[in-house]
Amino acid sequence: MTEQFLTLAREVGREAAAFVADKRPAGRVTISATKSSPTDVVTEIDEACERLIRERIFAARPDDGFVGEEGNDVVGTTGVDWVVDPIDGTVNFVYGIPAYAVSIAARQDGEVVAGYVVNIASGAEWGALRGAGAWRYAGESRQVLTAPQPESVAHALVATGFNYIPAVRTAQAAAMATFLPQVRDIRRIGSAALDLCGLAEGQFDAYLEQGLKPWDLAAGGLIAAESGLLLSGIDGGPDERMVMAAHPAIAEEYFALVRACGF
Template structure:
């Protein structure tokens, strides 16, 4: 198990890395360079994504050379310490290349256990608003220096956040799930960044988040932040469901079509 000293060190490194990537993205916002496409024409990757990842990976290799790295744009590294960094150098690329100011850098640290990799540190940095959400296992979740504790609200006062997959054919399924919930909640928002949405759940800006067709780098950091703020977060296949613990049993069967 990771020691308290190492948890603190990893959190500080994650914050430094996320801010470094954020500065690179902020410098390029509005002039992001060439855009290519990965799995579909709805799945862009920009020169800014790659530049941010290069800066973050360079710092992680320098500060934590024995740790592994799992990165969205392919800068993977096999480590030998039992720790691994999971990073999304730009979560919310569609927003970013469209000029929408809702995107972030997500950096998580995981420890290897008998049951697989488990996130223990998470940092999500929003450069546009200069907000840094951070958490370490057992230490609570914070926005800057302010501790985050999710509010308690009944379902009819909940704000639900969601998003749509790059797979256009799957969006009908997602729409049906959201439509089923929409009449029971206060509001629905499509945000475009899993990491920021989970951080906003921690901050009480939204209460429930559900999306599928996600990847580990989308949710690893946000999972730690939301969980440490008191939310329940479940990963089932590619589906993420974050909700107040008192509502998650009610919501789980209603989002079962996702995953």
């Protein structure tokens, strides 16, 4: 059944990505609204993309639930929820930076069991099934992902992001000032889903971010976990307070460092 979830996620995700790519005008995209702060933006294309995804999923599975970034969640009766970010990396999308993605995950009885991410700008696609691994798609074939072991925490390239709420961002900056000298460097790409897929591929050695919502984490988090990485929060599992991810060889030391820096 979970393979069927992934098949549907990929079919819908590819259509949604093509829709966004077709609708995006040249230059900068007009902002239609903001969310947590004046710099946390939404576009009409975000909203239209989520409507398309919702319609396609309910056409195939009308009794499921739906949790989307743009709101109007639906409680289903099957135990299956679809957790959707129509454009993860909206600021990149607005400015024309080619790192923004459709992210679709199926959650069964509260556990994410299938995840799909596609970079709208490049067409790169990733998928994962709970207990069955993660991969990057190459056409219809699957290139299995096994996250490489980093040399050390001190040599780790860390993907991260920052909150759009100024007070939170100020605190993050202070923590980052302590953290940054203790790793190789950081990268701020602007899409949590793409960060987690990149981590699974070995583009980064570790990850940390605060403020992620379920739709930010669901698909990319499963892809990272199924590639062999460990995910954690500050005091338990990954959540809105904190998401950390690293290879098991450095995870304990890395997680301890993040906690000690005061994030």
